Amino acid sequence: MIFFIGIKGAGMASLACMLHDIGQDVMGSDIQKHIFTEDQLHVRNIKIVPFMETHFLPGWTVVVGNAFLDDFNEVIKAYESSNVRVIRYHHFLGELMAKYNSIAVSGSHGKTTTTSLIAKMLSEHQPSGYLIGDGQGFLSEDAQDLVVEACEYRHHFLAYHPQYAIITNIDWDHVDYFKTFESYVEAFEAFAKTVGKHVIACGDDAIVRQLPFVTPVTYYGFDRMNDVRAENMTYKDGMTEFDLFIKGEHVGQFKLSLVGDHMMLNALAAIALGLELGLDLASIQSSLIDFKGAKRRFVQDKVGDDIFIDDYAHHPTEIKMTILAAKKAYPDKNIVAIFKPHRVSRLVNFVAEFTSALDLADHVYLVNFNSIDDYEDGYTQDIHYLSDRLTQSHVIEENHEAAMMLSHHSPAVYLFMSSKDIYVLSDMLKEIKRETL
Numbered sequence: 555m556i557f558f559i560g561i562k563g564a565g566m567a568s569l570a571c572m573l574h575d576i577g578q579d580v581m582g583s584d585i586q587k588h589i590f591t592e593d594q595l596h597v598r599n600i601k602i603v604p605f606m607e608t609h610f611l612p613g614w615t616v617v618v619g620n621a622f623l624d625d626f627n628e629v630i631k632a633y634e635s636s637n638v639r640v641i642r643y644h645h646f647l648g649e650l651m652a653k654y655n656s657i658a659v660s661g662s663h664g665k666t667t668t669t670s671l672i673a674k675m676l677s678e679h680q681p682s683g684y685l686i687g688d689g690q691g692f693l694s695e696d697a698q699d700l701v702v703e704a705c706e707y708r709h710h711f712l713a714y715h716p717q718y719a720i721i722t723n724i725d726w727d728h729v730d731y732f733k734t735f736e737s738y739v740e741a742f743e744a745f746a747k748t749v750g751k752h753v754i755a756c757g758d759d760a761i762v763r764q765l766p767f768v769t770p771v772t773y774y775g776f777d778r779m780n781d782v783r784a785e786n787m788t789y790k791d792g793m794t795e796f797d798l799f800i801k802g803e804h805v806g807q808f809k810l811s812l813v814g815d816h817m818m819l820n821a822l823a824a825i826a827l828g829l830e831l832g833l834d835l836a837s838i839q840s841s842l843i844d845f846k847g848a849k850r851r852f853v854q855d856k857v858g859d860d861i862f863i864d865d866y867a868h869h870p871t872e873i874k875m876t877i878l879a880a881k882k883a884y885p886d887k888n889i890v891a892i893f894k895p896h897r898v899s900r901l902v903n904f905v906a907e908f909t910s911a912l913d914l915a916d917h918v919y920l921v922n923f924n925s926i927d928d929y930e931d932g933y934t935q936d937i938h939y940l941s942d943r944l945t946q947s948h949v950i951e952e953n954h955e956a957a958m959m960l961s962h963h964s965p966a967v968y969l970f971m972s973s974k975d976i977y978v979l980s981d982m983l984k985e986i987k988r989e990t991l
Contacts, residue, residue, distance in 0.1 A: 557610065558582030559628050560619025561602055565703070566643055567591040568691030569617070572650075572683060574598050575693045583608060583628060589975065591689030612637035617646050620710060647685070647702065648713035654683065654700035657827065658714050660745060661722025661756070662706075663872050664820045668722055669703040671824035671845055676701060678841040679833060688866075699831075704745075706738075707731060711745050718830070719749040720823050724761040725871050730899040754826045756819060757781075772830060774822040776815075778802075782826040789813055789882060798825070798835075805835060809843055814852070814879030852879060857987045859965035861887065862980055868896045868973040870907035877914045880967050887967045890960065891915035892950075892979065894972035895923060898933040901940060909943045917963060918947040919956070921976065957982035 556573055558566050561582025571594050574580045581601040584592075595602060605628050610616060616632040620643050623629070632640045651658075659669040666687045673684035673692075676699050683693035685702040693700070704711040704719070707728045724742055732738040739761060746753060749769050755762050757773030757780040774782040784796040796818065798808045810821055821842065828838040855862040861884055867876045873893065880889050891912055895901045901908065912918045922937040941947045950956035960968065960983050970980045 555579045555581065555611070555614045557608065557614055557616045557632075558619065559605075559616060559626075559632065560584055560622050561595065561600075562589045562592045562689075563619040563621055563643075564591050564687040564689055565647070565685065565705070566617070566619045567595055567689040568685040568687070569643065569647060569650075570595060570600055571598060571689075571691035572685060572693035574600055575683075575691075576695050581608075590977070594689055594691070606631065610635035610638045615639045615641065615646075618642050620644060620708065644710035644713045648715060651700060651702065651714055651716060655698055655718075656714070656716040657699065657701040657718040657720070658704035658711060658716035658749075659701065659720045659722070659823075660704040660706060660711055660742070661720070662725035662727050663869065663875070664722040664816060664823075665703045665705070666866065667817065668720060668820040668823050669701055671820060671842060672701045672720075672827060674845055675824055675828050675833070675838060675841045676831075679837060706741050706745070709741055709744070712741075712748060715748045715750065717750040718752050718754070718827065719745070720754045720827060721746070721756065721762050721765070722820070722823060723756055723759045725869070727869055727900070729903045730897060752830055754823055754830065756823065758819070772826050774826045775819060782822055782829070784808070784818055784822055787815075787818060794818060800829070808839055811844060811846060813883045814875065816875040816879070817852070852876065855984070857984050858991050860987055861967040862984060863967060863969045864977055864980060865969065865971050866973050867893075867971040869900070870904050870911045873908065873971055874911035874914065876971060877911065877969065880969050881914070884967045887965065888916040888963060889914075889969055890917045890919070890963045890966045891969045891971065892919045892921070892960070892976065894921035894974050894976040895937065895940070896973045898923060898935055901937075902933060902935055905940055905943060908940055912940075912947070913945050915969065917966075918944055919960065920947055920949050921952060921972070921979070922949065952976075952979045952982075954982055954986075957986055961986050 558570050562584040570580045583603050583605045659665050669686050676682040681694040681696045682699040683697040685691045687703040708731055726735045726738050746765050746767055753771045755771050756775050758775030758777050773780045781801055783799045787796040793811055795809050798805050853864045865876045867873045920937050920941050941949050970976050
């Protein structure tokens, strides 16, 4: 039995699904509140129990989610159980990756979408596996390739040692752990040195360009200096067309059902990897053309004349890119941004950047911190630390009254942004709008 402490965690849920797919006995514990990452666990009938209700038996492996420290009660219980192997998530995943032609997708932003694009591309080519940070995981019993989303937090991605790696960008984050920008960059430098064969890197990112790679590297982006680049992008009806250039040679037009420059960069990363793995352009195009996006990454829904967009954006750069993409996709509609932050340290350290990003929207609503891991030692600020700096904003609760307030902006684009469960408020608003149709 492989038991997961914190099985609803994004990577944990994905990993549990993968092991189930190759015939392993899997179960885990977590809180009882529904989290979107658990959906695929239920599809596979993987058992989820409350914390501290399981007796760990000899011979079991207990995988500990990285959100739970060694002083968590069930982690202590696991360590005290006889003949039970206890291992952290990132170390377990590193051991699994060593058995495959592994690809790690790293970077401050765009990891989930890029991993999802690659997963679709590889799955349509040959037996493979994937671990995506939205709770989706799959592993074929005869898989050759395995692509995983690789998070830099607490240097976890240094345990992976992939054959191939993608670095999407480097934009200081996780300031509760990486106290300086220099320490954050050094983490990616160390990660690059763990790659066995080849790195695919965003050449438009000045910091990525400065990394001292020890393996061959392919650069992608919009700049003419890149090996794989896109030019002449046009957007229409939720689709993007662009001219693709490989090492300066125009190789044809590509068409994707994605909108936004950041989404195009994610697609270029996948294309560059596919070419490095020996896939032909026709196969890459056919596998990516109908890609609809990852869970909670610019997911669009229409109710009457209103557009609802759900996005995982929780860093100011992600918020800026998401608002700009919404403006590009719906230039004639007001953008109503609803943001719920994650971690006070991120909000305080980047408050100027959050302010300038959110001010791009026509209307801004903010939801306060309400998760146990949001508040941190040394920080006393709350959401008003941001709202007081914005040109115009409202702090709201996640209730029916707030949803009614939001409904008065209709017709509009409602942009819900958070790494937390802000989709609950979105569902309330959708129900109100459906009642008026």
